[in-house]
Amino acid sequence: MLASALAAFAHHLAAFAIAAALVVELVSLRGELTVASARRLLNADRIYGIAAVAIILIGVARVVWFEKSPGYYLHSVPFIAKMVLFAAIGLLSIRPTLTFLSWRSALADNRIPTFDTAAQNKLRSIVHLELALLAVLILCAALMAKGVGFLGA
Ligand code: HEM
Numbered sequence: 001m002l003a004s005a006l007a008a009f010a011h012h013l014a015a016f017a018i019a020a021a022l023v024v025e026l027v028s029l030r031g032e033l034t035v036a037s038a039r040r041l042l043n044a045d046r047i048y049g050i051a052a053v054a055i056i057l058i059g060v061a062r063v064v065w066f067e068k069s070p071g072y073y074l075h076s077v078p079f080i081a082k083m084v085l086f087a088a089i090g091l092l093s094i095r096p097t098l099t100f101l102s103w104r105s106a107l108a109d110n111r112i113p114t115f116d117t118a119a120q121n122k123l124r125s126i127v128h129l130e131l132a133l134l135a136v137l138i139l140c141a142a143l144m145a146k147g148v149g150f151l152g153a
Contacts, residue, residue, distance in 0.1 A: 004066040011058045017051035019134060025096065026127045033115045038107055042100045049097070052090065077149035082140040089130050089137070096123050 024044040028037045063073050073079040103113035143149055 004062075007058055007062050007066045011055060011062060014051045014055035014058060015138070017047055018055065019131075021045065021048035021051065022127055022131050022134065026124065026131065029120060029124045029127065033112055033120070035107065035110055035112055038100075038103050038113050038115075042103065042107070045093075045097055045100045048093065052093075072150065073144070075151045076144050077151065078140040078143035082137050082144060085133050085137040085140065089133050092126050092130050092133075096126055099123060 021044045025041055025048075028040045028044065031037075063070055067073075099115075099119070103115075106113040
């Protein structure tokens with residue numbers, strides 16, 4: 001019982017960290033880029049990456065050991081939709097991550113990285129889309145947890 005509750009807690013903590021990191025990215029991508037906002041973006045993206053790995057590991061543990069059984073989730077339409085959405089968000093996050101990582105040498109010299117308006121608008125629309133898909137993912141999580149969309153073993 002306690003292990004299951006702690007796994008649920010850790011899962012929610014990771015889910016909140018992902019949502020928070022994306023909101024920090026969206027806000028920090030507004031306006032002119034500074035050394036401080038570029039560093040904030042790099043750190044938020046690092047937290048996003050760590051939380052994403054954590055949520056997969058904890059999620060698998062919940063599927064296998066702590067919740068309804070693997071058989072249930074593999075026959076749950078919202079669970080499968082949740083995994084597809086999670087993969088889509090992960091793929092969308094590649095371009096922002098590569099952009100932020102390319103700034104490390106400029107930031108090491110305390111210089112503002114080169115970042116034109118077109119690239120900035122592109123990243124903002126990607127992060128917007130990630131957040132929209134995350135909202136749909138959380139809906140799928142609630143449906144899955146309450147047994148909606150279960151196709152029966
Ligand atoms: C961004 C990624 C994710 C978010 C935001 C997220 C969010 C959530 C939320 C909010 C719940 C609670 C649902 C409720 O009780 O109403 C939940 C439950 C759960 N999640 Fe995730 N999750 C994510 C990724 C994953 C992954 C990758 C897996 C599996 C590999 C997973 C497996 C589970 C399981 C097994 C439960 C318990 C469902 C139940 O009570 O039967 N989640 N998730």
